[in-house]
Amino acid sequence: MAQAQSTDPIIGQTFGNVIAKSLLGRGGMGAVYLGYHAGLDMKVAVKLLPDLFVGRAELVERFLREARLSGRLQHPNIVRTLDVGQSHGVYYLVMEYVEGVDAQKLLDREKRFTPMRAVNIAGFVARALGEAHEQDIMHRDIKPANILIARDGKVKVTDFGLARSLNNTATALTLSNQVVGTPNYMAPEQIKTTSVDMRVDIYALGVTLWQFLTGVLPFEGETPMAVLLNVVNEPLPMPEETFGPLPKELREAIVAMTAKDPRRRLPNIPAVLAVLKKARDALLHAGLNSTAPLTSAGQRPPVGETRDPVSGNSFGAPIPVPPKGAAAKGDHTTFTKPLGGIAAPKPAARPGSTPPRKPPTR
Numbered sequence: 237m238a239q240a241q242s243t244d245p246i247i248g249q250t251f252g253n254v255i256a257k258s259l260l261g262r263g264g265m266g267a268v269y270l271g272y273h274a275g276l277d278m279k280v281a282v283k284l285l286p287d288l289f290v291g292r293a294e295l296v297e298r299f300l301r302e303a304r305l306s307g308r309l310q311h312p313n314i315v316r317t318l319d320v321g322q323s324h325g326v327y328y329l330v331m332e333y334v335e336g337v338d339a340q341k342l343l344d345r346e347k348r349f350t351p352m353r354a355v356n357i358a359g360f361v362a363r364a365l366g367e368a369h370e371q372d373i374m375h376r377d378i379k380p381a382n383i384l385i386a387r388d389g390k391v392k393v394t395d396f397g398l399a400r401s402l403n404n405t406a407t408a409l410t411l412s413n414q415v416v417g418t419p420n421y422m423a424p425e426q427i428k429t430t431s432v433d434m435r436v437d438i439y440a441l442g443v444t445l446w447q448f449l450t451g452v453l454p455f456e457g458e459t460p461m462a463v464l465l466n467v468v469n470e471p472l473p474m475p476e477e478t479f480g481p482l483p484k485e486l487r488e489a490i491v492a493m494t495a496k497d498p499r500r501r502l503p504n505i506p507a508v509l510a511v512l513k514k515a516r517d518a519l520l521h522a523g524l525n526s527t528a529p530l531t532s533a534g535q536r537p538p539v540g541e542t543r544d545p546v547s548g549n550s551f552g553a554p555i556p557v558p559p560k561g562a563a564a565k566g567d568h569t570t571f572t573k574p575l576g577g578i579a580a581p582k583p584a585a586r587p588g589s590t591p592p593r594k595p596p597t598r
């Protein structure tokens with residue numbers, strides 16, 4: 237790994253004011269590097285977009301537009317976009333660096349989360365979505381890998397709007413002939429048409445919550461297309477043996493968030509927060525209030541790594557200097573505190589975007 241890093245030609249290159257220091261991870265839409273921003277004298281994360289963008293003016297244009305839009309988002313549960321540009325023929329996005337771990341890696345390590353921890357993280361993601369939806373910005377790729385858990389316990393959602401740069405994942409699949417994006421979290425209408433609205437984020441959050449509770453993905457298939465077909469056609473399983481004895485409020489929350497028909501799904505984020513709060517209250521009532529990691533007996537979390545992302549303070553050292561733009565607007569210890577920016581429910585639509593889709597044809 238160390239050898240791979242040292243031979244990585246990206247390391248040491250500059251992207252605008254940022255010098256790439258080390259690889260943080262790779263995803264379907266490029267690679268993310270830890271960088272140092274000389275002007276701001278701070279660590280940042282730089283996302284390099286894949287070659288898929290080269291020579292595709294309309295994709296580049298859409299990417300830049302989405303990046304500018306997401307740059308407007310300022311919320312404690314949203315990773316701040318700081319810059320966007322092109323260097324060495326590569327399009328890049330500079331963002332706030334979140335020192336911690338993403339929820340997918342945490343899941344891989346701990347297998348699954350306690351119901352309270354799962355609901356709490358989902359609640360913070362919902363708050364982030366509430367802020368974005370208020371500004372008519374969809375995420376379109378909500379999944380554990382895009383949910384970062386900082387060392388001090390804050391939950392931050394990254395990659396806002398980026399999936400839209402590729403129009404939608406189904407298009408991306410065709411474009412690149414490989415999996416870009418994640419079919420398992422895609423709402424049926426996202427697969428069947430490009431005409432979607434904010435409810436795709438609600439669906440993806442429901443699947444993410446399901447995965448937090450079970451540690452596995454709901455729709456399986458040998459190929460991405462097989463998964464897509466299952467998403468469209470198969471009901472989301474609710475196996476008692478996988479979930480264990482959960483309050484019905486939590487099951488109902490998941491069912492309401494993941495309805496295949498968007499007209500039957502929870503219509504907006506305030507509605508999602510309401511059902512999550514009900515589920516949280518029911519968990520408290522049932523005494524299922526632990527947010528501790530579900531590690532096997534005697535197995536301790538690795539030193540310096542996250543132990544309880546939601547109650548905070550259980551991590552190794554706290555972050556000495558909070559990242560810029562992450563000013564406290566709300567409390568990161570419980571998502572059920574007053575929501576500040578999240579106002580009354582309103583229909584989801586972005587000016588110039590496609591209208592809510594028609595009912596699916598069967």
Ligand SMILES: Nc1ncnc2c1ncn2[C@@H]1O[C@H](COP(=O)(O)OP(=O)(O)OP(=O)(O)O)[C@@H](O)[C@H]1O
Nearest residue numbers: 260261262263264265266268281332333334338381
């Ligand atoms: N702002 C950030 N701060 C710290 N680490 C980050 C940041 N953004 C991403 N990462 C890390 O880099 C990894 C790769 O991110 P990336 O977005 O490329 O992949 P992904 O989320 O798995 O897939 P996708 O391309 O579909 O978003 C993440 O899983 C996360 O661990």
Ligand SMILES: [Mg+2]
Nearest residue numbers: 263381382395
């Ligand atoms: Mg990502």
